[in-house]
Structure formats: C-alpha cells, structure tokens
Amino acid sequence: MSVNHDLLESLISHSEKNHLKFYLILNDVSYSIIDVSITHSPIPINEPTTRGGVYFSDTFAYKMKGVVEDLSIIPLLTKKMLGPSTEFGEIKITTKIESEEKPLNLEIFTNLTNSVQTLNSIELSMIIVKLNSA
Numbered sequence: 001m002s003v004n005h006d007l008l009e010s011l012i013s014h015s016e017k018n019h020l021k022f023y024l025i026l027n028d029v030s031y032s033i034i035d036v037s038i039t040h041s042p043i044p045i046n047e048p049t050t051r052g053g054v055y056f057s058d059t060f061a062y063k064m065k066g067v068v069e070d071l072s073i074i075p076l077l078t079k080k081m082l083g084p085s086t087e088f089g090e091i092k093i094t095t096k097i098e099s100e101e102k103p104l105n106l107e108i109f110t111n112l113t114n115s116v117q118t119l120n121s122i123e124l125s126m127i128i129v130k131l132n133s134a
Contacts, residue, residue: 004133008038008062010097011095014098015037018097020036020097021096022034024066024124025093026073026080033066035066039062041061064110066126068122068124069120071117074122077112077122091109091111091126092109093107093110104133106134107130107133109129110127111126113125
C-alpha cells in the first residue's frame with residue numbers, strides 16, 4: 001500500500017470536521033459521492049496476504065464508504081469489483097483539503113469490496129490502496 005499515513009490521517013481528520021466534496025472518476029466521468037466515511041479497522045484475515053492474486057491485504061486497512069446517487073454508474077462498477085469481473089481495477093476518488101492554509105487536491109485510489117444498491121442510490125465499500133496529492 002502506497003499511502004502517506006500523515007496525509008491519510010489529515011484526510012480523515014478533515015472529513016470528520018468538515019463537509020468535504022468527494023468525486024468518483026470512472027471513464028473520465030465524475031460522480032458525486034455523499035455520506036463518505038474513512039476508518040482504519042481490522043479485516044477478516046489473520047495475516048497479511050495477497051487477495052485473489054490481485055491485490056495485497058494487510059490485517060488492518062483504511063476503509064472508505066460512500067453513496068453515489070447516480071445509478072448510471074452501476075454497469076461501470078461491475079467491471080471494477082473483484083468477483084464479478086476479471087478486469088478488477090482501482091477506482092479513483094478525488095477531494096480537496098486545506099493543508100498549511102493552502103488547498104491540496106487529493107487522489108484516493110481504492111479497491112471496491114462491496115456495493116449495496118437501493119432504488120435511489122448505491123453504497124460503496126472500498127479499501128484505500130493509494131493516496132496522492134495532486
């Protein structure tokens with residue numbers, strides 16, 4: 001996992017204190033994500049492992065959840081989740097925080113682990129695998 005932990009902790013702190021805007025980028029289209037939460041929690045494995053030969057997983061992970069209200073995204077997500085697709089890939093999410101009183105654009109790369117669809121939205125559960133400041 002290529003994550004700057006200080007930057008990630010700053011992102012978590014900002015997201016808890018402020019209403020940040022998050023955007024999921026797929027096929028050069030931006031989708032707004034609401035109700036975003038980021039946590040550091042255990043995952044159900046006993047030791048670090050390679051998951052499905054596709055990505056590495058430690059015993060703890062930074063998890064991200066959010067809701068997308070644009071259901072046109074569903075066919076695109078099917079190609080990103082491990083299981084339904086062999087084309088499993090990262091999902092890019094962008095946001096902006098303040099760092100040293102200057103705006104800082106962030107790119108968060110995640111693996112989609114689960115999705116729950118309702119009539120009006122889809123809730124995404126993801127694991128953060130990379131975090132870059134742009």
